[in-house]
Amino acid sequence: AINARTIAAGAVNISEANVAGLAAGNTVFTHRSNTYRGAQAGYVVTITNAGGDGYGTSNLALNFSNSNIFNITLANNCNLDLPSNMTVGQGGSIIVTQDGTGSRTLSYAGAWEFPSGTAPTLTTTANAQDRIDYLVVAANAIHAVASLNVT
Numbered sequence: 438a439i440n441a442r443t444i445a446a447g448a449v450n451i452s453e454a455n456v457a458g459l460a461a462g463n464t465v466f467t468h469r470s471n472t473y474r475g476a477q478a479g480y481v482v483t484i485t486n487a488g489g490d491g492y493g494t495s496n497l498a499l500n501f502s503n504s505n506i507f508n509i510t511l512a513n514n515c516n517l518d519l520p521s522n523m524t525v526g527q528g529g530s531i532i533v534t535q536d537g538t539g540s541r542t543l544s545y546a547g548a549w550e551f552p553s554g555t556a557p558t559l560t561t562t563a564n565a566q567d568r569i570d571y572l573v574v575a576a577n578a579i580h581a582v583a584s585l586n587v588t
Contacts, residue, residue: 480504495515531570
């Protein structure tokens with residue numbers, strides 16, 4: 438019998454698993470639709486000093502395999518590059534915060550597609566927050582919309 442402890446990778450072959458027993462234990466299967474009875478929260482990746490020396494570059498390429506939610510604080514003007522590890526159908530949010538100085542701008546690589554083909558101009562007030570919601574629609578296309586000045 439297998440108890441509730443963690444099973445090492447490769448320790449059990451699928452032919453040995455009682456799938457009915459797993460389903461009864463609230464196991465999530467990625468090949469089926471799942472209904473969650475409790476709140477689900479995503480992991481938030483925090484990037485401080487984007488566009489400044491602390492992050493190391495004025496070009497920011499998010500790694501979409503790390504999360505669906507990113508919290509970015511701008512320290513200088515910055516360009517949001519094509520993310521790495523994008524998956525068609527992946528969606529999420531990017532919270533962009535101005536540092537205490539403000540007046541930072543964010544530009545976007547061509548993969549970032551906004552309504553009417555116009556990228557948003559973010560709020561430049563010190564400590565202001567804007568949110569960019571996105572959906573990956575192709576390997577080189579991310580549909581995005583911005584909610585400005587949400588603080």
